Amino acid sequence: EKQRSILLDSSSRFPPPPGVKLSYGTAGFRADATILQSTVFRVGILAALRSLKTQSVIGLMITASHNKVSDNGVKIADPSGGMLTQAWEPFADALANVPDSLHLVQLVDDFVMKENIPLEVVQSAVILLGRDTRPSGESLLEAAKQGISSIVGAVAVDMGVLTTPQLHWMVRFRNKGMKATEMDYFNQLSNSFRCLIDLIPPGSSVNVMDKLIVDGANGVGGEKLQVLKKVLHGLDIQIRNSGKEGVLNDEVGADYVQKEKVVPRGFAPADAGMRCASLDGDADRLVYFSAIQNSNNRIRLVDGDKILSLFALFIKEQLSILNDNEGDRETNSYPATLGVVQTAYANGASTDYLKHLGLEVVFTPTGVKYLHEKAAEYDIGIYFEANGHGTILLSEGLLQWLDGRSSEPSLTSKGSEQQKAALRLLAVSKLINPAVGDALSGLLLVEAILQHMGWSIHRWNELYHDLPSRQLKVKVVERSAVVTANAETVVVRPLGIQEAINAETAKYPRGRCFVRPSGTEDVVRVYAEASTEEAADNLANSVAQLVD
Numbered sequence: 136e137k138q139r140s141i142l143l144d145s146s147s148r149f150p151p152p153p154g155v156k157l158s159y160g161t162a163g164f165r166a167d168a169t170i171l172q173s174t175v176f177r178v179g180i181l182a183a184l185r186s187l188k189t190q191s192v193i194g195l196m197i198t199a200s201h202n203k204v205s206d207n208g209v210k211i212a213d214p215s216g217g218m219l220t221q222a223w224e225p226f227a228d229a230l231a232n233v234p235d236s237l238h239l240v241q242l243v244d245d246f247v248m249k250e251n252i253p254l255e256v257v258q259s260a261v262i263l264l265g266r267d268t269r270p271s272g273e274s275l276l277e278a279a280k281q282g283i284s285s286i287v288g289a290v291a292v293d294m295g296v297l298t299t300p301q302l303h304w305m306v307r308f309r310n311k312g313m314k315a316t317e318m319d320y321f322n323q324l325s326n327s328f329r330c331l332i333d334l335i336p337p338g339s340s341v342n343v344m345d346k347l348i349v350d351g352a353n354g355v356g357g358e359k360l361q362v363l364k365k366v367l368h369g370l371d372i373q374i375r376n377s378g379k380e381g382v383l384n385d386e387v388g389a390d391y392v393q394k395e396k397v398v399p400r401g402f403a404p405a406d407a408g409m410r411c412a413s414l415d416g417d418a419d420r421l422v423y424f425s426a427i428q429n430s431n432n433r434i435r436l437v438d439g440d441k442i443l444s445l446f447a448l449f450i451k452e453q454l455s456i457l458n459d460n461e462g463d464r465e466t467n468s469y470p471a472t473l474g475v476v477q478t479a480y481a482n483g484a485s486t487d488y489l490k491h492l493g494l495e496v497v498f499t500p501t502g503v504k505y506l507h508e509k510a511a512e513y514d515i516g517i518y519f520e521a522n523g524h525g526t527i528l529l530s531e532g533l534l535q536w537l538d539g540r541s542s543e544p545s546l547t548s549k550g551s552e553q554q555k556a557a558l559r560l561l562a563v564s565k566l567i568n569p570a571v572g573d574a575l576s577g578l579l580l581v582e583a584i585l586q587h588m589g590w591s592i593h594r595w596n597e598l599y600h601d602l603p604s605r606q607l608k609v610k611v612v613e614r615s616a617v618v619t620a621n622a623e624t625v626v627v628r629p630l631g632i633q634e635a636i637n638a639e640t641a642k643y644p645r646g647r648c649f650v651r652p653s654g655t656e657d658v659v660r661v662y663a664e665a666s667t668e669e670a671a672d673n674l675a676n677s678v679a680q681l682v683d
């Protein structure tokens with residue numbers, strides 16, 4: 136009927152590039168931008184079907200994050216603002232790789248049947264589209280629109296250039312029936328930041344904080360931070376690499392800074408010692424650093440693990456104020472569970488530190504979909520990848536209880552410590568992006584907590600000392616030949632490799648090492664940690680040879 140012929144017709148205009156096999160991976164589809172037209176068109180179809188199925192607003196983001204400017208990619212935001220449900224990933228793979236339009240129509244037909252998607256009845260589907268600053272983004276966005284409009288009743292709304300977390304945020308709040316424009320986003324961030332600053336105990340903050348210098352990776356994050364700055368009070372920010380001159384992710388950005396542990400381009404010798412932050416290409420990752428004077432561009436890196444530690448410390452402090460019921464027997468405490476979620480890439484010293492604080496630390500495989508899912512099991516779940524992607528999730532139950540605590544009349548009159556702690560946690564819940572890791576909101580939370588503690592970046596960095604670590608990539612013919620278990624810490628195939636890794640690792644004090652296939656690049660990654668730089672390098676190199 137009509138739907139079939141529209142789909143047949145439009146998909147024949149987007150033939151897939153021959154001989155390319157794509158997989159949805161840890162962050163959607165990614166490849167050289169020139170081969171992505173058909174993929175993005177097809178993901179447009181998927182987004183429309185997803186919207187029909189869930190009867191909710193869906194997001195489609197065109198970005199390749201920290202990858203080079205000539206790459207691009209596409210990923211879906213589900214109704215909650217989170218990643219596409221894993222249950223649909225096999226369909227995404229099948230759809231992206233189907234050879235021609237006849238097969239495509241058949242595949243869609245079968246899937247619609249299987250999932251019971253209401254195509255016949257006239258339904259409406261809404262898909263919000265966003266893209267980062269990559270030059271290929273515009274024409275790929277057009278392909279996505281074509282894909283969406285080949286499903287009857289589906290409407291694409293172009294939100295323009297956005298950070299990935301902005302799009303996820305908009306999807307989430309649109310589905311809660313709220314206004315969710317870009318300005319709403321900026322206002323919510325700046326208001327909740329202000330709230331946290333106003334709640335700083337008198338005397339405990341450094342009144343004048345030095346300015347923060349931010350590396351915008353020559354991408355969308357720097358651009359958006361310029362806008363946010365205008366509605367923000369109480370923070371002095373200077374933005375570098377805002378995209379006007381340099382190339383996206385070219386020796387700039389959070390991925391480069393975290394992996395290479397050097398100063399990004401665009402910084403001057405005079406910046407040494409200053410508090411600096413770096414965003415990635417779509418602003419969902421954040422790391423801090425400070426350049427070491429006369430050191431060949433070396434830095435003190437304050438990575439995602441340390442951001443996680445700072446957040447955990449602050450939240451734990453607020454919870455213990457709330458649960459301190461001395462002289463206040465009337466009020467019930469809330470048995471809030473607090474959990475932190477890391478991956479095998481977390482520095483061993485961070486895990487030791489968090490456990491030492493008495494926190495529950497759990498591990499998942501790489502990929503925020505896994506971390507996010509785990510964190511959602513707690514009243515407060517904090518997750519971070521070492522590379523700076525992470526956020527904080529607070530349960531509805533806890534938020535309601537906090538709401539009650541913060542407005543109890545008996546407490547209000549006293550302006551008690553408990554009331555303030557409740558208000559702080561509520562402000563955190565409004566500042567932090569509940570959908571995905573968000574460099575802009577994460578940055579504001581870091582800044583608010585540093586002011587609250589009265590800490591410099593150096594004091595923060597002293598929470599613990601990172602173990603020296605090294606990451607390598609090994610190009611292999613078939614990365615899927617490497618199969619891992621136990622949150623990617625053990626290789627189960629090819630047989631024998633794990634024994635060899637164990638034997639190497641045993642040679643080094645505090646040695647730890649693992650390998651895993653990347654979900655976003657055609658490589659196998661090697662991570663090694665040991666008590667000295669040299670040992671970490673040697674361990675990584677010798678294990679890389681085992682995989683090669």
Ligand code: NG1
Pocket residue numbers: 161162200480501502503520522524652653654655656660
């Ligand atoms: P892969 O390529 O699967 O290692 C990388 C990051 C992930 C995650 C995704 C999505 C490392 C070692 N890996 O995944 O943590 O952020 O990209 O962007 O940083």
Ligand code: ZN
Pocket residue numbers: 200201415416417418419420
């Ligand atoms: Zn990113």
